[in-house]
Amino acid sequence: MDFDKEFDASGLSCPLPILKTKKALADMASGQVLKLIATDCGAVKDMQAFSDQTGNPLLSTAEEAGKYIFFMKKK
């Protein structure tokens, strides 16, 4: 998937992946896509909850070799 910005939150625990996502989205334009990489398994539910509550669509969630890859579109 094409993306405009990437943030690697590998090794970070709750709530850092969410806080870093929020910060990464802050300087992006509406419609741009953020790729977030995390190793915290709690991030799977947290990213969905973040998306639901902030309205930034979570385009996809995937697991690859122990890492979780998220693509989120800025609303």
Add this chain to the structure above:
Amino acid sequence: MTTKKMAIIATKGTLDMAYPPFILASTAAALGYEVQVFFTFYGLQLLRKDLSSVMISPLANPAMPMPVPMPVMVQMLPGMESMATMMMKQKLKKHGVASLEELRSLCLEADVKFIACQMTVDLFEFDKSEFIDQCEYGGAAMFMGFAGDTDICLFI
């Protein structure tokens, strides 16, 4: 859509109990909540510029996981608190959990409002210069003005 609000009353000043208010406040702020944290009694320690005195004690804390079982008599020995604090901080770092300083800065960056209890400052004769500049001083009534209108209100 109106902005959701969360209020937290932080009353504890130990390392373990310092995490919940900062984690919840920073996360709620990231989710778009307007957040205020009222620090009172021992919670005021969390507003110090220098957080190195925020510690954890194994004493009277039977739920704290220990590498080896430790009799209470041993937990009382001098230096045990510093040792437990050092070990806890190492563990937090190893697991990628943010430091208190980092979480607190993230709260401030996200416009979480910190209120320090003026009565506690007077009671313990604290020097305000030891606290971070980004906090306001106020009392219970001031906090109620915000708390009375929140979606989530927690006492920690």
